[in-house]
Amino acid sequence: MEEELKQIVDAANANVGAVSNRAAFEAFKAGITGPNGSLTKVMKSMGQVAKEDRPTFGKRINEAKQQVQAIYNSALEAIEAAEIAERLGPPIDPSLPSPDSEPGSLHPLTQVREEISRIFKQIGFTVAEGTEVETEYYCFDALNTPKDHPARDLQDTFYLPDDADFGNVSKKSDERYLLRTHTSSVQIRTMLKGEPPIRIISPGRCFRRDTVDATHSANFHQVEGLYVDKNVTVRDLKAILDYFFEQLLGKGTTTRFRPHFFPYTEPSFEVDFSSSHLAKLGSDWVEIAGCGMVEPEVFASVGYDPEVYSGFAFGMGIERIAMIIYGIDDIRYFYQNDHRFLKQFA
Amino acid sequence: MKISLNWLKRYIDLPESPKEIADSLTLLGFEVDDMESTGLPQLENVIVGEVLDRQQHPDADKLGVCRVALGDAIGEKTIVCGASNYKVGDRVPVAIPGAVLPGGFKIKRSKLRGVESDGMMCSGKEIGAGEDAAGLLILEGRPELGTPINAVLTESDTVFNLEVTPNRPDCLSHLGIARELAAWYQRELSYPAVDNLPAPGDRPSGEKIFKSASVECEEDCPLYRATVIKGVKIGPSPAWMQDLLSSIGLRPINNVVDVTNYVLHECGNPLHAFDARDINGSKITVRNARECEKVVTLDDEERTLSSRMVVIADDERALAVAGVMGGQNSEVKEDTTDIVLEVAYFNPTTIRWVSKTLGLSSDSSYRFERGVDPSSLRFATDRAVQLILETAGGTVCGPEQVAGSEPMVEKEIELSTDWVRAKAGFEISDEEIRDSLERLDMVISEENDGDWLVNIPSYRGDLDRPIDLLEEVLRIYGTDKIPSGAVVATATGENDNPITEFSRRAANYLVGQHFNEVVNYTLRSEGEQQNWSESVSRMALGLKNPISEDQTQLRHSLLPGILESLRLNRSRKTGATRFFELGRVFREVNGKVVEMISVAFAECSLGRPRSWKLREADDFFTAKNRATLLAGFAGIDIGRFKVSQIVDDSTAWQKGQAAVIDDPRAGILAEFGLMNLERIKALDIEGDMVAGSFSILPERLKAAKRVQFQPFSLFPPTAKDLALVVDQSELANDVVRSIEKIAQKATQGAFAMESIYVFDIYEGEGLPAGKKSVAVSMVFRSSERTLKDKEVNTAFEKIQNVIREKTAFEIRD
Known part of the structure; x- marks a missing residue:
């Protein structure tokens, strides 16, 4: 009997190595502890054992059961491990590249626009939007542009046909529709809609009837800013632009104002910057923006009292800034969309 | 405008280097685009x-x-x-x-x-x-x-090419620029002396040569002066004058013509010399042209005029297009002996219109249309007479024929120095303000404790208001010295525009999905638009004045541009296959064009480098999912809108493999799926294109609303499955919607069908031809209790009964 139990356990130990899957395991298990299993048979013979021997016998059987159970457990573990190994396959080669596409990317013009928006947001400017199709009133008249100003010529500005009818671009009266030449029209519409204080930037696509070359494009992007409040001064304008350009181009960037002329600001300035961070440019002053104090006539056209309010406006080209900060020498790269260009800005 | 340094030096001492002078001009507001030096450069050793x-x-x-x-x-x-x-x-x-x-x-x-x-x-x-x-x-x-x-070797010169802004016509001459430099450097400006001319009373009569000048259109020509010089000898002008004229790009012609050009570039006054022989009747009339009147201008072109234009005419014909260009019929010739010299003031608006209408611009029209100082005419006349007498001889005759009168140009502006400081935002003393104004030849005629009355020189037509003087003060003070300061950030309580927010979310999502953003032109070719789809080809999206044939139309969709980017990348073998764009598009809806915010994406199935492991390709449902998410960023649940299958070849999409949601009332358009294989091929792009776009009217984009929390049930759900046999053409979503409605009634508010989803679609064996099976799983749940099997079964029975009785669907067992 003792011998029999030992044989069962030994046999189990000897045969378990061949058990390689769950079916084989179940057969193996049935052969030992199943209803007709070898161990079950021995247990069933318990009745024939003399009473006084039963405790010893029982103890031996329990021991054998435990040993068999341990064999089962290890067999199951091995099977599970084999199953996982099969499911997972061979170890990966971590040096292989991912078969997924390369990373996506935001276009550099979008990135520059977002960076500009981010900097201005720090100092309280939020983004305003308008339509690309505008009317002559909002693009020129309200901005104090003389009726016969050359910018209005068919030579320089794209117009829509005289019978064009736009459902969601409102007209002042019966003026012509055009493609906006700057985003200043957004300033006008924003002022007409609300009361000071106004503190907005308006990035967006603009159009001028230019022939495409290395620095001109049939459409381009601009960002303009407007601040209207009580007691806004020339110095405030300088302070804002200094802050902006230092954030954009790095510490130590300086700007200078040069007198200029725009119909919608008075006084008007062009802004040059100088930055040691942009080695390509050297130490020269580089033209970067236009700005000025809002012309009283512009306030008059939106119904603000120029005696009460003052303000400033500024504008700059997004392509130009992108070209400066990334060192891009041809504006056409922005519109070709060659992936080798785009992915550099991913 | 070209300005010669040597010429400037005739009026002002300028020991500075050309570079320094260029910098000064720039800070005065005259940007120097470039400068060219002739002669010897500065050489050490x-x-x-x-x-x-x-x-x-x-x-x-x-x-x-x-x-x-x-x-x-x-x-x-x-x-x-x-x-x-x-x-x-x-x-x-x-x-x-x-x-x-x-x-x-x-x-x-x-x-x-x-x-x-x-x-x-x-x-x-x-x-x-x-x-x-x-x-x-x-x-x-x-x-x-x-x-x-x-x-x-001192014979050198530098020519500055400078930009004179339109508000400063007084600086369209060497004297004008010299005047600015004199203010900048605080130096003497010496005007040419013209006091050696015979006094008017000492001049012989010129009436035999020229009788009178008169103006019929005084609004167009407020002032006209004509002076007779007899006995001139036409020949070359002196070398010094030829050199100066050549330096700014003018071709010397003869002494009289050169003098008129010289005075124009010296004083800014356009003048014209007529051969007195050619003035029929010896009388000049400034009048409106007759309709279709013709004149051959000095550039050899015959000009046909209209009645809004102005001509200088004799008794018979037009001699010149006033303010723009002289006529060939009366030009100064080699054998000219007597001349009539014209100096005039024309209305800027008239000249601008004439010049623009004729497409003819000259140095004269350029100045007249910006505004010549009317009170400068006498000086310009004297200067020209003086130089003609010097270079061509002759005798100046009297009396000068003058028509019209000098427009009033005297101006005074009230200025408060405290106001200047308040606008500037920094300390600038009364003395600095006074200094700036006086250096610019303004006179403070009255002062009362910082309240000044400032007299403006006649040539400064641009100065009318105190704010205009602020600019002048800053200009001379030095705009580069405007101090910076602390940023004052007013809080306006505004957020970025919803368009901006939508664009950011859409772009970030697509970038996360491995798409590269592209930027394409808004203006597209008519051919591209015509070929896109039948409905687009009928839209009125053309420009009035396009610049080139390939840019005549507003884009109706971002996809043509994206396809172009794909084609370029394919031909350059960059391996990139996924692109997206965000921007404005235009559509015609019910006879009106609208501008929409749009986002579009496309992936080409070919073009990526081969990979060691394959991924499943995007299909219609990937595109649908993307379009749905993008619409979601705009606050639009496109699942609520009717989706239409593309059923024919009239669009840019592949029949049976794409869908469109077009709801003009909601202001949205979504398209997604496989693009039309034939059209893609016609565009020379290989591979299948899975694409999508979502567009929305900007006014329909709203700032995201704050969410209100909805409590949810903590009790377990019960699910029931149901398979329906329906027509093959039946949309699964319509089936689901029908069941939803029925279920709502069947549960009668006692509990709710929480969700329903399609888990299997089957057609083929076991089903009649033309039919398909749509299997849905319905999930029921109560917010108050655990549902009993019985009540769910009862409701489920009811639902099935209603389906059998009220719908064309058949329940599959």
Whole structure:
């Protein structure tokens, strides 16, 4: 009997190595502890054992059961491990590249626009939007542009046909529709809609009837800013632009104002910057923006009292800034969309 | 505008270098686009030397070894020279060690074929004085030994190309620019003296030559002056005048014409000289042109005029297009002896219109349309008469014929110095303000404790209001000295526009999905638009004045541009296949064009480099999912809208493999799926294109609303499955919607069908032809209790009964 139990356990130990899957395991298990299993048979013979021997016998059987159970457990573990190994396959080669596409990317013009928006947001400017199709009133008249100003010529500005009818671009009266030449029209519409204080930037696509070359494009992007409040001064304008350009181009960037002329600001300035961070440019002053104090006539056209309010406006080209900060020498790269260009800005 | 430095120096001392002057002009508001110097550049260590003797070089036939005297400070040096055009005793430019010649050539002590040389004797070309490189530049007039060469060869000039802003017509001349520099440098400005002319009373009568001038259209020509000069001799103008005119790009013609050009560029006043013989009736009338009147202008073109234009006419015909260009019929010729000199003030608006309408711009029209100072006419006349008498001889006759009168230009502006400081935002003293204004020839005629009355010079038509004076004060104070300060950030309580927010979310999502953003032109070709789809081809999206054939239309969709980007990347083999764009598109809806915010994406199935492992390709449902998410960023649940299958070949999408949601009332358009295979192929793009776009009217985009929390049930759900046999053409979503409605009634509010989803679609064996099975799973749940099987079963029974009775669907067992 003792011998029999030992044989069962030994046999189990000897045969378990061949058990390689769950079916084989179940057969193996049935052969030992199943209803007709070898161990079950021995247990069933318990009745024939003399009473006084039963405790010893029982103890031996329990021991054998435990040993068999341990064999089962290890067999199951091995099977599970084999199953996982099969499911997972061979170890990966971590040096292989991912078969997924390369990373996506935001276009550099979008990135520059977002960076500009981010900097201005720090100092309280939020983004305003308008339509690309505008009317002559909002693009020129309200901005104090003389009726016969050359910018209005068919030579320089794209117009829509005289019978064009736009459902969601409102007209002042019966003026012509055009493609906006700057985003200043957004300033006008924003002022007409609300009361000071106004503190907005308006990035967006603009159009001028230019022939495409290395620095001109049939459409381009601009960002303009407007601040209207009580007691806004020339110095405030300088302070804002200094802050902006230092954030954009790095510490130590300086700007200078040069007198200029725009119909919608008075006084008007062009802004040059100088930055040691942009080695390509050297130490020269580089033209970067236009700005000025809002012309009283512009306030008059939106119904603000120029005696009460003052303000400033500024504008700059997004392509130009992108070209400066990334060192891009041809504006056409922005519109070709060659992936080798785009992915550099991913 | 071109401005010659030498010309400026006739009116003001300018010892500064051209670069410094350019910087000053820039800070005055006249941006210098470029500058070109003629003559000698500034050269250090190039001085006058004299050849004392010349020996043959021992080892080189063509070289001479010279002893050269260089003045007391340097003494005598030995210089090896290869030229042969000089002789002993000649004085020449010598570059001594340390000199840097044009082109960056540095002179140092060196050995030439074994002989030491202490510098170089120079040709004209080597020092930048002309093109002669054949031999040494032999200096005339024996200049002092050791003199810097720049002090000897002073014939140089610099021409600035500057931008004069439209508000400053007074600076469209050399005197005007000199006046600005005089204010900047605080220097004397010397106007040319014209006091040597015969007094009006001393002039012989010119009435036999010319009788009178009159103006019929006073609004167009407020003032007209005509002066007769008789007995002129036409010939070339003097060299100095020719040089100055040439320096700014004008071609010298003859003395009289050159004087008119010279005075125009000196004073800014356009003038014109007529040959008196050609003035029929000896009378000039300034009048409106007759409709279709013709005149051949000096540029040899016959111009056809209209009645809004103005001509200078004699009794019979037009002699000139007023303010724009003279006519050939009365120009000054070689045999002209008597001339009538015109100086006038024309209405800027008239001249601008005429010039624009005729497509004819001249130096005259350029100035008249910006505004000439009317009170400057007398000076300009005198100056021109003076120069004509000097250069062409003749006698000035009287009396001057004047028509019209000088418009009033005297202006006074009230200015408060405190107001100036308040607008500037920084301390600028009364004295600094006064200094700026006075340097600009303004006169403070009254003062009362910082409240000033400022008289404005007649030529400053741009100054009307105190704010205009603020600019002048800052300009002279120095706009580069405007101090910076602390940023004052007013809080406005506004958020970024919803369009901006939507664009950010959409872009970030697509970038996260491995798409590259592209930016394409808004203006597209008519052909592209026509071929896109039948409905687009009918839209009125054309421009009135396109610039080129391939950019005539507003884009109706971002996809054509994206396809172009894909094609470019494919042909350049960059391996990129996924692109998206965000921007504005235009559609015609019910006869009106609308501008929409749009986002579109496309992926090409070919073009990626081969990979060691394959991924499943995107299909219709990937595109649908993307379009749905993008619409979601705009706050639109496109699941609520009717989706239409693409059923024919009239669109850019593949029949049966794409869908469109078009709801003009909601202001949205979504399209997604496989693009039309044939059209893609016609565009020369290989591969399948899975794409999508979502567009929305900007006014429909709203800032995201704050969410209100909805409590949810903590009790378990019960699910029931149901398979329905429906027509193959039936949309699954319509089936689901029907069941939803039925279920709502069946549960009668006692509990709810929480969700329903399609888990299987089957067609084929076991089903009749033309039918498909749609299997849905319905999930029921109560918010108050655990549902009993019985009540769910009852509801489920009811639902099935209603389906059997009220719908065309068949329940599959």
